[in-house]
Amino acid sequence: MSPALRAFLRSPAGILGVALLVLVLVAAASADWFFPRDPLSLAGRPLQWPGQNPRLLLGTDNLGRDIAGFICHGARVSLLIGLVATVVAVGLGTLVGAIAGFYGGWVDDALMRVTEAFQTVPNFILLLVLVAVFGSELEVITIAIGLVGWTAPCRLVRAEFMSLRTREYVLAARGLGVRDAGLIFREILPNALPPVIVYASVVMAVAILMESALAFLGLSDPNIASWGNMIGAGRSVLRTEWYVSAIPGVAILVTVLAFSLVGQGLNDALNPRLQAV
Amino acid sequence: MTVHHAGPGAPLLALRTLSVRLPKGADREFALRDVSLQVAAGEIVCVVGESGSGKSLTAMAILGLLPGRVTLAGGAIELEGEDLAALPPARLRGIRGARIGMVFQEPMTALNPLMPVGRQVEEMLEEHTDQPRPQRLARVLELLAEVGIPDPVAAARAFPHELSGGQRQRAMIAMALALEPRLLIADEPTTALDVTTQARILALVKDIQRRRGTGVLFITHDFGVVAEIADRVVVMQHGQVVETGPAQQVLHAPQHAYTQALIAAVPPLAPPTRPAAPPGPPVLAVQGLRKTYRSGGVLARKRVVEAVRGVDFTLHQGETLGIVGESGSGKSTVARMLVRLLAADAGSIHLQGEDLLALNNSDFRARTARIQMVFQDPFASLNPRRRVGEIIAQGLRVHGTPRAEAEARVAEMLALVGLDPGAIRRFPHEFSGGQRQRIGLARALAMQPSVLVADEPVSALDVSVQAQVLRLLAEAKQRMALSLVFITHDLRVAAQVCDRILVMQRGLVVEAGATATLFAAPRHPYTQALLASVPGRGWEPGAGATPPARAE
Numbered sequence: 077m078s079p080a081l082r083a084f085l086r087s088p089a090g091i092l093g094v095a096l097l098v099l100v101l102v103a104a105a106s107a108d109w110f111f112p113r114d115p116l117s118l119a120g121r122p123l124q125w126p127g128q129n130p131r132l133l134l135g136t137d138n139l140g141r142d143i144a145g146f147i148c149h150g151a152r153v154s155l156l157i158g159l160v161a162t163v164v165a166v167g168l169g170t171l172v173g174a175i176a177g178f179y180g181g182w183v184d185d186a187l188m189r190v191t192e193a194f195q196t197v198p199n200f201i202l203l204l205v206l207v208a209v210f211g212s213e214l215e216v217i218t219i220a221i222g223l224v225g226w227t228a229p230c231r232l233v234r235a236e237f238m239s240l241r242t243r244e245y246v247l248a249a250r251g252l253g254v255r256d257a258g259l260i261f262r263e264i265l266p267n268a269l270p271p272v273i274v275y276a277s278v279v280m281a282v283a284i285l286m287e288s289a290l291a292f293l294g295l296s297d298p299n300i301a302s303w304g305n306m307i308g309a310g311r312s313v314l315r316t317e318w319y320v321s322a323i324p325g326v327a328i329l330v331t332v333l334a335f336s337l338v339g340q341g342l343n344d345a346l347n348p349r350l351q352a353v
Numbered sequence: 354m355t356v357h358h359a360g361p362g363a364p365l366l367a368l369r370t371l372s373v374r375l376p377k378g379a380d381r382e383f384a385l386r387d388v389s390l391q392v393a394a395g396e397i398v399c400v401v402g403e404s405g406s407g408k409s410l411t412a413m414a415i416l417g418l419l420p421g422r423v424t425l426a427g428g429a430i431e432l433e434g435e436d437l438a439a440l441p442p443a444r445l446r447g448i449r450g451a452r453i454g455m456v457f458q459e460p461m462t463a464l465n466p467l468m469p470v471g472r473q474v475e476e477m478l479e480e481h482t483d484q485p486r487p488q489r490l491a492r493v494l495e496l497l498a499e500v501g502i503p504d505p506v507a508a509a510r511a512f513p514h515e516l517s518g519g520q521r522q523r524a525m526i527a528m529a530l531a532l533e534p535r536l537l538i539a540d541e542p543t544t545a546l547d548v549t550t551q552a553r554i555l556a557l558v559k560d561i562q563r564r565r566g567t568g569v570l571f572i573t574h575d576f577g578v579v580a581e582i583a584d585r586v587v588v589m590q591h592g593q594v595v596e597t598g599p600a601q602q603v604l605h606a607p608q609h610a611y612t613q614a615l616i617a618a619v620p621p622l623a624p625p626t627r628p629a630a631p632p633g634p635p636v637l638a639v640q641g642l643r644k645t646y647r648s649g650g651v652l653a654r655k656r657v658v659e660a661v662r663g664v665d666f667t668l669h670q671g672e673t674l675g676i677v678g679e680s681g682s683g684k685s686t687v688a689r690m691l692v693r694l695l696a697a698d699a700g701s702i703h704l705q706g707e708d709l710l711a712l713n714n715s716d717f718r719a720r721t722a723r724i725q726m727v728f729q730d731p732f733a734s735l736n737p738r739r740r741v742g743e744i745i746a747q748g749l750r751v752h753g754t755p756r757a758e759a760e761a762r763v764a765e766m767l768a769l770v771g772l773d774p775g776a777i778r779r780f781p782h783e784f785s786g787g788q789r790q791r792i793g794l795a796r797a798l799a800m801q802p803s804v805l806v807a808d809e810p811v812s813a814l815d816v817s818v819q820a821q822v823l824r825l826l827a828e829a830k831q832r833m834a835l836s837l838v839f840i841t842h843d844l845r846v847a848a849q850v851c852d853r854i855l856v857m858q859r860g861l862v863v864e865a866g867a868t869a870t871l872f873a874a875p876r877h878p879y880t881q882a883l884l885a886s887v888p889g890r891g892w893e894p895g896a897g898a899t900p901p902a903r904a905e
Contacts, residue, residue, distance in 0.1 A: 244729070244733040244734035245735050246736075251725065252721060252725075252748030252800065253718040253752060254747065263736055
């Protein structure tokens, strides 16, 4: 077992995070098994409280949809959006940050101005603009969320590259005749990754929250069972049947918490200063 | 155990069978084991040892500044008869600074960068005395003058980065002396300094000891420094005192095998007599090499540093050419330009008749095998995430050597540098500094270069390891018909290794010549100053010593 994995398993935050994440994953994986019906279809009389009907464990919302089934199917959507958006954000951010940090000079100046242009617009406003322009299909939303979140990983990677590029082992590789691509991807990137991996968990949590916020405003894809959609639907009955919004809210809370805790565990495991005696 | 013969009366400082325990899981149970030593007033005691010997920890233990989880496990620390080990932390704080002054290795990090130097010295007085402000300020200037800072008023107002390294260390010493402590602890105070600055700081420490009768506990790894200032010497190894005695006795007739081995590993300052081999054909010809660093952009203030201002030299086949100089002389810039890690502004570098600077990047990349570099820092020069086998084979693979052939070469190189063949599957952190430096050397040699540029290859190593790596370099040079450019600040090493030497100062070569001639009759004042500053130059290591037994 690698020392990093061992350190991760020693961190209580990491273990709790993994446990919660497993819970969410099981819900997502078993959705078709326990709730084979379309989660968007009518399951019974609207607005039944949880426990009121033994067949509908968590009750129904104001459109008569089964909340439990909706939550399980929604877990898939949330995880998918979180994962893909994170890959887009971290991938793009890493690439741009690596090039800016490695070459410096005018390349860095140009790329950083682009990054700053993105950063000056509040993330959520930018997301609304993108959705307004390109529509609200699931794919568009996911990529849009990724696009608004790439600047922070980009700056992180750039800073790492700027400090690592003058390390002697990088100079040595350059002296051996290694090309720039080899230096960037094989010499520097593996050493720059640990903080990025830790940060990716934050990006993932933020991506899930962003989709929920969009859905709450009714701007997400209405044809998918996303947690935000249900919170948005429950808004109109918030004062009497508060559980319609609260249950998917708890699901979001648990998922975001899981990713944050995993991130903290990774930080403990990958941060060598904490690992030292 | 040591005997009590520390002059009249009680010693100023006495450690009695001091033991310090390391946390569980460390490589040994005790960092210090039964360490006993004494410092009398007006005496300089040098604690000397290699890395991991526990010499710095001894200082930390005296000051009550042991890192967390490292604990005192027994023994006494008596300062003028009072046992510091038994005192509560609050009392110790009053003793640190007031009765024990401390000087650290790196004055840049030991001083607060955001506070003027004078204010930092004044803080010491403010903390420990009730002198009124005007009196404190006068005292600060007096102290700065006493440690030999030329313009105390200006220095007091300056921030640490505005002073030179030597000035900063003087300011640190002024701080340590502010409260007139009877005991001064100096932990490698000159290691980060240039050799001429080091000589002046050593003279200052000696002067303070003589004028004030301060007892000095001086921690160092350098036997040259010991020869320069020590009255008595304590030699440490693996957390234990292995030998202690008057400086003359330890330096000239060491008793313990470890001390003998350490002293035998110190390179003598006199160059060995070499057979005057006829110079081979020139391999590397450098002409008019220049480099100017410019920083700042459209909005920032422009700064221009002329690092190298026109350097010419020729390296002959089979020769070792030394480039010596202090920090800022431009010697490392020259090294990096030779392998094109830095772009030269002007000049030419002809390697076997071909101008490297005229090549474009991909043509140069194809020729990197012919000129290779060895770096200074054995911990930074190997990628921590790659296995040793990959590191050594890297250059070969880049140049298209088939895998099987590359692997065979890696095995050959490991054997050449004296490492176990199993090393290929291990990661750099599993090796010691000396072993890592051998891996770095194997990486360069695997390319079968004709010229090897070694930038301070042994400066970061302990003296005994240093000797091994130098021997290895000499062997490799013989076996592989290498020509060597050897950059160093250490004149002892240069004397042993180099056939010819260039002395650089502020970007210019001020003197060049055969090593023996240059050491015997330096012509340029700067060369003379460098040679005069080598610590312990009057001491001939090994002279009068019994033949060294093998260490370990």
